[in-house]
Amino acid sequence: MVEFVVNGASVSVETDSSKPLLWVLREDLELLGPKYGCGIAQCGACRVLIDGVSSFSCITPVGSVAGASVVTVEGLADAEGRLSIIQQAWLDEQVPQCGYCQPGFIIAVTALLESTPRPTDTDIDETITNICRCGTYPRIRRAIHRAAAMLAER
């Protein structure tokens, strides 16, 4: 039994504590936003926030998040369903193509803008290392700067 908080709600999961958080979220909790892409912390499609830190849920044993607060892409919109500023910037810039990797990017950028509200391009290059096979990178960069500007105006 592992107990933790997901998107603000307490959960307790009867599972092997070595099962990766990704598969607990997807199979046990039916939170399907975090995606399986590589299983080896290379692509970032599985990223979630663990106590605010952008993390690779594919290599994180669920036992290690006992008592922690996990946020998936499903937890970014507010209670009324309004998109987060970063999600809104993603929509405004029409970023996704196939969209499979985008929850991971959105999570990574959420963490980046929390710590670095006005990131430079170098900050972005060093932090946002996810893979998008469709090649939405120019729009991702624009959306990050747009979101940063929107946050600054808030």
Added chain:
Amino acid sequence: MPLLLSRRAFLLTGAALGGTALVAAVGGVGYLALVDVDGLDGYVDGDRAVLNAFLTIHEDGRVVVNVPRTEMGQGIHTGLAMVVAEELDIPFDDRISVEFPVEPLPAYASWFNVLQQRPEEASGPVVWIGRRVLGLLGFIATGASASTMALWYPMRLAGAAARQMLLAAGAARLGVPVNQLTTADGFVRHEASGQSLSYGELAREASVLPPPNDPPLKPASDWRLIGRSQPRVDLPAKIRGEPVFGMDVVQPGLLYASIRHAPVFGAQVARVVNEAEVRTVAGVRDVAIIDGRQVAVVAESWWRAEQAAQRLDIEWAQTDGDGINSAEMSARLQAALGSDAPYENINDGDVEASIANSSMSVIEKTYEVPFLTHACMEPMNATVIVREDGTAEAWVPSQSPLGVRTGVQRGTEWGSVEPTSITCNITMNGGAFGRRGDLDVAAQAAFLATRHRGRPVKLIWSREEDVGRGLYRSHAAARLRAVLGPDGLPSAYDALVAAQSVIESVAGRNLPFNPGPDGDRLTVEGGDKLHYAIPNRRIRSQHVASHVPIGLWRSNGFSFNTFFTESFIDECALAAGRDPLDYRRALLRNSPRHLTVLNRVAEMAGWGSAMAPGRGRGIAIEECYRSVVAQVAEVTVGEDGVVTVDRVFCAIDVGMVINPDAVIAQMEGGIAFGVTAALMSSITLESGAVVESNFHDFPMLRLANAPEIEVTIVDSGLPPGGAGEPGIVPIAGAIANALQAATGRRIRSLPLTTTETIAERRTRTVLPTSAV
């Protein structure tokens, strides 16, 4: 209609019996032929009214557009919903949703891909027969950048016909002549009385009215949507992380499966050494050998299944491929370039005589590219249930419903089950790039489902299976020869391409017949350079067999031939002492469409302006998928040999544009896909098996290395062309040409650089020291 034939059945029967007038109508280019006869009769179902094969309107005004093409990131659901909304006269807002229809109606068939006739021009008995056959087969596939060309016109007709039916229903309801009514924003209006009725109110009455045979289409001057960027209909759900992909399919009682394929392609399973032990792993329900060639583990969780699969000890039978490595493959290609009897694809003029009679020396260069895999972000998966009552249902992120159906048939056959019906649900695809047309994954999942009747089985390939056991873009090589005339332009051009045949490989896995390798046009596409004014021209191909399975791969032959040919044209320009842009202008003097695109991209890039030492720009152009695309790449080569592609300029004439922002996105994405192939990727073989296994050794372009991209759409006013693939096509040649400009070195094989890891998930690309 128990006693009467439906209108559709009557027409088809009449046409089949040879009624000339009926054949003319049914084989024509109007609504009757393109939507109605092969579609369905309108009907009412609860609060929704189905008006035709492409359109349903709910009482509350919601509109559902059926788009029988796979959304895999290219934005096709939005583009085709736009053309329906345009003709229907409704706002393009969140009341519109798109579904991939489950029923494979003949009206959805991808006959354009085969017949290469635009629907708006496709009349006549030959086309009619082709349409019938492909429609009845249920041949629906998304590929070859064809979806807009195939459906934009029929779906406009579908929207226009529905609007006419709604007007007729409004006229009946209001008791006024139809010519006093107008439509706007989803309402039928009677200006004189000020009355208006919403489409939702009228749809049920409208749906059972006879459709018009020739609904008038809006003139282009009245378009409010076509040609104006609209937001993608699928993005809000994707940004929220809603479950839209095959990977996200959840069904009651779901079982999960992981799979192991032979490291050496084609090897049979000799035995599973530790099957009994793996069966005892917690959560494991089954260990199954599929078709003698793969081993799958079925469990209550995919993680469990994969853990158990990692413990499998499988003995594979020996094959002829066991000793093959990349050097051997390369040697086979080079040997094929010495073939004395290659297949002749094109022979215009007299190449041999022109070369023999020239006083100039022959320019001869050889180029080569490696195998590549697709690496869709969503790994391969399929979910299939075979129910106790004999029905089967599949949920697959696929480019081909027919492939899914055939796959389920094959897989259930392996399990000695004959389903009474097969329902195919096509989910969103997390990337596809040609990989998801094959039936393999659906067949494997279906077989597993026969062993667990009544429970859905979701088979997921691990990333390692995806990279290392894929269906690859062929390795390929070419020898190009030219002699230059007095003006410095080629007077003879001779290309010989050696590759594995993609058509032969795909057909072998998916079709009941195989056309064989000869004449596979995908081998030579991009190799003929028909738009260049060269009087003597020959292109030949020599196919090279191997044990490696070949798949369709975004832009197929163009992905290598355009690299070969556009590199070679630059080499000819250099030999002639001409600027590469001016050289191409001279070669395109008879092709105004191409010249316009070339000049536009040159202007965007500021071609001819000075660049700092170590920097260079290169240009390339291609006609493909009925579009013309040209790119200029700017590169910087550091003193340490580190290569960066700084900027890419792209001009595309894609004919008439439905959704401009989607075309721009496809160019951006195609360039990223092409830069990855040009600089970073190769699949290599050792002892018959693929060496690469995941993104650490099959690297992808990431944000830090992605070039700035500027795209301009050139409006030629021609009918729509394809946009999904052209973006990739010129980029490798443009980069190779830019590297030559920057360094004076010509690199003739891909990838152009080697990839070095500089930190976790960060790489740089470096010129090979041996490059000359």
